[in-house]
Amino acid sequence: MTRLEHIRRRNEWENDVVEAAMMMARERAPDSDSTMNSKPTTPPMNILVVDDKPQNLLAMQALLADTQPELQVLTAESGHEALELLLTHDVMLALLDVQMPGMDGFTLAELMRGAERTRHVPIIFLTAGAKENQRSFKGYEAGAVDFIYKPVDAHVLRSKVAVFADLHRQRMLLAERIAEQERLARVNALMLSALSHDIRGPLSVMMLNAELLIRQTEQPAMQKAGARMKAAASLLGRQVDHLGSLAQRPCDLLQVKVKRGDLATLAAQRLDIEANQAVLWSPPEFERLGDTVGDFDPGLMAQALDQLLMQAATHAGDAAIRIQVDGNAHRSLLLRVSFDTVLSAEASTHLFGGHEPVSGMASPHVGPGLHDPERVARAHGGSLIGGSRQRQGTMFELLLPRHQAER
Known part of the structure; x- marks a missing residue:
């Protein structure tokens, strides 16, 4: 395929998708009552699409509209606009156009990797250029997880987005479970600490009374019984101390x-x-x-x-x-x-x-x-x-x- 044929096919694809997006938007336009009464049942998952051509952004919105019900597409026409969106939105996937004026996709990806907030956001590069190994290597070095070449295969794009959406849900579910486990661990630690404190009081009384028994009686049998009580209370006290130590949350384990x-x-x-x-x-x-x-x-x-x-x-x-x-x-x-x-x-x-x-x-x-x-x-x-x-x-x-x- 020559370069002219490649550009012609890409333009035809973009025009077709734009027309389809406009038609789908008109068909799915909800009335005001249904919009006011509807409430989202799950938090939205944001996907960022960055492209310097508005028609490409509209095309990507159309392709991703039916991928996931809770998917929300954020669009930016430049790298600087994308960085502003990333400051205020949590993104589960970023689709970056490689060739953009000013800040290109590679530079934007490097900036995202350098920020703690966006360091772990998966990045897929979109490019209209021919497949080149050097370009691919540069993209992967910048932090890309995949490349998609234009014209985009709608089935391939939706499948990839669905996979990342599932991974995002699993990460969120895992984070919730970890947070719940940590909460329960803190509650258990507090309860165990309180119980340990309550147990130490009676144990100290037992030890004092055992000591009094040893000192005030002259009967060998009673002195021996007091010594056994004192030893048992001391041993039990150390076991309670070990429980209190184990209740503390371990950190930075070897x-x-x-x-x-x-x-x-x-x-x-x-x-x-x-x-x-x-x-x-x-x-x-x-x-x-x-x-x-x-x-x-x-x-x-x-x-x-x-x-x-x-x-x-x-x-x-x-x-x-x-x-x-x-x-x-x-x-x-x-x-x-x-x-x-x-x-x-x-x-x-x-x-x-x-x-x-x-x-x-x-x-x-x-x-x-x-x-x-x-x-x-x-x-x-x-x-x-x-x-x-x-x-x-x-x-x-x-x-x-x-x-x-x-x-």
């Missing part, structure tokens, strides 16, 4: 490469490395309880262990550091680092965020000093808590699910 491994073996290996031995005044007391095999990222857990050891060595002073890896629970692994030193107010703020303990119980929050190991715990679906109190010393407790499939 990428976890899970492998089956032994957490106690990994902890023992980290104690043997030269870097950790250099910061520890004396070898820590190490204890393994139960089955400590589980699923975790060995690299991330090694980093978390090193950071917990560093914080313990920094703040323990002359006190001995105790490390315990507890695998007695069926579904979880527990790593506990503790020492008898009670932290100063500044150190407590650095490690635990300055949150006041509730009724003598530990706070589920951590501060900047424990931010990195907490991220590791959350990336595994676990949590990190800690506390520093008189007569109990300081404790960091990292809880992990034993099997990642059960998260």
Whole structure:
């Protein structure tokens, strides 16, 4: 096909479409009453058409009129006019003519890609020129998802627009579901936080009464019963703290490469490395309880262990550091680092965020000093808590699910 024949066919197509558009507009012109009473049931989906020829814009409106019931066609005769429309309208698809005076389609596409509001708008270029690989490459580099050559095949154009409309609906539906899930997560977190606060009050009463029972009775059996009550209340309090930590929304999660491994073996290996031995005044007391095999990222857990050891060595002073890896629970692994030193107010703020303990119980929050190991715990679906109190010393407790499939 010669260039003259191509131009003649394009002009004939544009004239035919314009006449068809005018006829369809006259046939579908609604009366004033029906227009006033009609209400849109779904939000419109905007499609932007940019072309410097008004007859081409009218032709595209006619072709897209029956594609989707909620489709709204926005037209612009220049790149500057298109940018003004994009500032005030959300667009699900843009059809850009390549050859326009002043700002051409490629330049407009690059500007759209450079703006946060329009960065993800799909772009289809419309061109009356011959197919050239160089032009196509330039268009795809500018951000195009497709090229359509004039004269436009109405069936092809409508099919492509229908596909993008379906994708837009799916994105909107997904965004709504994500927003609803986030809302429910916030509600659940608030409820869990409130319940945790309410539980800590009775637990603190139990611990105080158990302490009074231990001190005021001389019967060994009663003292033993009081000690068991105090230990059980303390354990339950830490579980409540873990629930409060898990209720906080995770953000910026790390990428976890899970492998089956032994957490106690990994902890023992980290104690043997030269870097950790250099910061520890004396070898820590190490204890393994139960089955400590589980699923975790060995690299991330090694980093978390090193950071917990560093914080313990920094703040323990002359006190001995105790490390315990507890695998007695069926579904979880527990790593506990503790020492008898009670932290100063500044150190407590650095490690635990300055949150006041509730009724003598530990706070589920951590501060900047424990931010990195907490991220590791959350990336595994676990949590990190800690506390520093008189007569109990300081404790960091990292809880992990034993099997990642059960998260």
